[in-house]
Each structure stands twice: as structure tokens, then as C-alpha cells.
Amino acid sequence: MDTRLLVFVTVADKGGFSRTAEELHLTQPAVSQHIQGLEAELGAKLIDRTNKYVRLTKAGEIVYHHAKQILKHYGQMTRLLEDLTQTVKGPLCIGASFTIGEYVLPHVISGFRRAYPEVAPTILIENTQHVAEQIAEHQLDVGVVEGGVDPKLRLEVRPFLADTLVVIVGRQHRWANRTEVEPEELADETWIVRERGSGTRDVADRLFQQAGFVPRTLMEFGSTQVIKESVEAGLGVAVVSEWAIRKERALDTLRALRVRGVPLQREFSWLMHPSQFRTRAMDAFVAYLARWAAEGHAARLLGRDGVARG
Template identity: 50%
Template sequence: MDQALLVFITVADKQSFTRAAEELHMTQPAVSQYVQTLERTYGTRLLERGGKRVRLNKAGEIIYHHAKEIVGLYARMSDLVDDLMNQASGTLAIGASYTFGEYVLPGVIARLQAKFPLIRPEIAIGNTRQISEGVAAGDLEIGVVEGEFRHEKLHVEPFADDQMYIAAFADHRLAAKERVRFAELTEEPWIVRESGSGTREATEAMFDRFGRKPRRLMEFGSTQLIKESVEAGLGITLLSRWAIRKEIALGSMVVLDVEGLPVSRRFSVVARDTPFHTRASVVFRELLLETTD
């Protein structure tokens, strides 16, 4: 791997030659020399120097973007070759959408660590769009997303069903009703996830299926915040059974018995569409495929 690229990436990330030198355990003159060599190679300055900080210029942004890809590919190549000789180990960058990441993934990681203690999982939580883009860009090695999903650069494999229910606070006026028509809920305030979320996608699909959309929607970017808001009586919501099982057990929330529900969707594992995967990602995928109720 070109050491100059690694040094340049570190300087850009740290915005400082001094902090980059500390990170790389090098002298500051050595760091400066690597960057100057790279600038001579491309015949242009790559960094704007001002005060104690440096920043990328337009040419630097191009070099930085491709250097990150090159360094990532080199690390991945080394990991794949190492896998041929050793047991599953090393860092595994995992991405998961909020529902799976916050309520299901911890149990999967516990099983992974028990069986493969040399694997070091790094977890990123985001919505379905963010996780898929992270995997496609190579920032994440494997991801778990919600709902119907396709991506030209990714292999998508459904592995588990999820049931979603309309939840309300325990003393909601419809809580004790045996069967609720969806039309009765359109006057209620609804609390929904942001666009790009698999939960939001499922909610919008449900509205379309019933041909009715609530008059008032409140959009929150956190499932936990939605649950606390529902418990406070601010509105109702559609959430995965995984997300609300503790609240239901504690009696702070109830599931409304609504005609035509629950909503079904799938959890899918996503990875880059390539025949080469690290052993760590392979064993993690196998654990995911074992995930059941």
C-alpha cells in the first residue's frame, strides 16, 4: 500500500500535520515530506494551509475520495488472504437499521462473540438508506435493513419476518375495544419515523393500502423517542413487535386490535455484490440466517 496515501488521509481527517504525526507515530517533517511527495506526483497542491489547521482543496478532495477506496480495498484484500490461513477474526464493520440494530442485533452479537471471540464487531446504526449506502461505499462490510429493498451494487437476502402493530399508550380511548377499524384512527395524531426509514416505508404502505392518511403526522428520527412519546399520550404509531415487546410486557403501551393488521415485512442482510467476503462476515451472515422468533 502507498504509505503517502495513508499519511495524506490521516492529515485530511485530523486537519493537522501535528495530530497526524501523533496518530501515525511519525515525526511532523516526515508527514510533511509524504504530502509534498504526493503533491509533486500530481503537480498541484492538495491542501490549503492556514493557521494551525489544513483543509482539502478541490484537487485534494478528489485524491482523498479515491485514496480512501484504495486503502479500503487493500485492507480488504489482506483480510481475505489472511482468512485463508486463520480462523474468523479481525474487525467486522456491521450496519443495521434502527429496529434490528437496537432490539435484535445485541443478541446476535453476543452469540457471535461467544463462538468467534477474535472477531471485533464495530456497529453503525442508521436508517435503511444510510446503511445500504454505507455498504455500497465500502464503509460497512455487511448490513441489515428493513422492508422491500433493492440496490444495483448490493446482494440482498431476506432472512427473517417482522410483524408490525399499531401501538398506543395504555389508557388510550380505543385500548379496550375488541376490534378497531382503521378509519377510526385517521383523526388520531400519528408519530412516524423519518423518510428513508424502513419503518416509515411500512407505515406509508399501510396508509396506501387502507386508502386513508391521518390528518396529523409528527416525524421523529428515533424509535426510542417515538415510544416515549406514545407512552406520554402524544399519539399512536406503527412499530415492530421487537421494538415494543418490553413496553407491552410492562403495560405502559398496548397494541390496538386493528382490522387488517399486523403489517408484515422482511429483514434482509445486504453485502457488496462480490464473490469475495471475509470469514468474519460469512459467519455473521450465518448467525443472522439462524435468527428466528
């Protein structure tokens, strides 16, 4: 790989020579030499640099676009060559939506790492919509999400695990000693929901529609943890995955209810771009997801084997 291209792209991404030097463990004079060498080879000035800013020239923008592609293809090439060794190893970039990323994926990755210790996963946690967009743009290898994916993105989507959602209330709520609530009782509550683009928000909106009401009071938060704390504090009620309240149910700080006649279910799915180069690490991970679900690990963690888990 041409180190000068890597240095140039890093300068453009980081917006400065000192940050690039720190990122690539080089000296600033070395960074300058790489940029000057690339400009001399290409016969064009690529960067305008002052004391206040570093900015790409028109030529620099052209080189940046193609250099990013060259570096990407170089990375794919080296990963595919590694696969010829028949060993499952190398980096694996995973995007996860919040419920899976915070409550399910840690258990999956723990077992996956024991099975494939030479794979080095990195995880980005965002809402379903953002993860799907990152997969479509080839910024991630694989995504695991709980929400529906826009078909316009043309991604490969494979369900691997069913998920049940519940209405949660605090211990002091008038429903706290119940296990089920009628749909018509829901309208007068203050509802605490996730932001749009979240898979959990999709389920909440579907509940409102099926129960035939629009919440009179709605509070929107970008974190399931904040939602749980708010419900505990008596600010309102919410819909969350069973996975999100494992510990709270064990500690009896939150109570979970079903809605009569309105099943709150969805599927966890993995995503890939259909034209993505599939390394052994990627194939091993999605195969492990299916095996992990089939072997009943999820049911045991949720206490469905008769043993409550905290």
C-alpha cells in the same frame, strides 16, 4: 503499505495536521515529514496549508482519490490473506437500520461473538436507505435492515427473519383495553411516525394507504425511543415493531393492537454488494443470522414460547 499515503489521506479527511497526529499517534513534525516526503517523491505540491485551513491542491485531489483506493485494496488484500489461516477473525463493519440495530442486533452479536471471538464487529446505525447506500458505496461489509431497498442500487438482499408490527397506544388511551382496532377508526388519531427512508415509516405509510385515509395530524420523529415516549405521554399513536416494545409490554406502559384485516408484516434482511470481497467473517455472520432465526431465538425473546420476556 506506504505510511505516507495513510498520513496524507488522514490529513485530507481530518482537515488538519494536529488531528492527524492525534489519530495516528504521531507527532506533528512527523506528519509534516511524511507529507513532504510524498510531495518530493511525486514531484508535486499536494496540500496548501495556512494558519486557518488545510486544503488539497489539484494534484492533491488526484492523489487523494487514488490513495483512498490503494488503501482500500490493501485492506481487502490483508483480510483475504488472513482468511487463508482458516480462522474466522478480523474486522467486520455492519450497518443496521434502527429497529434491528437497537432491539435485535445486540442479541445476535452476543451469540456471534461467543461463536467467533476473534471477529471484531463495528456497527453503524442509520435508517434503511442510508445503510443500503453505504453498502452500495463499499463503506460497509454487510447491512441488516427492515425496509425495502432501492433495486437501482443492485444489492444482494436476503431475508432472514419475519417481523410483525403493531399499533401502540398509551395506557390511558380509549383503545387501551382492546387487542384489535378497525381500519376506519384510525383516521381521527394523531399519528407519530419515523422519518422518510425508515423501514418502519414505509409500513406506516402502507397502513394509511390500505386503510384508505391520510392522517389529519402527523408528527415525525427520527427515533423509535422518542416515539414510544410520546405515545406513553398520550401525544398520539404509532406503528412499531414488536421488537421495539418488549420491555414496555412487560412493564405495561404501552398497549399493542392489531388492525383488523390489515396485516402489518415485513422481513428483516441482510444486504451485501454483489462484487464485494467476501471474507470468512462476512460469510460467518450472514450464516449465523440464518441459524439464529431458525433455532427460534427470536421467538423466545418475544415470548412466543409461552414465557414473557422483559
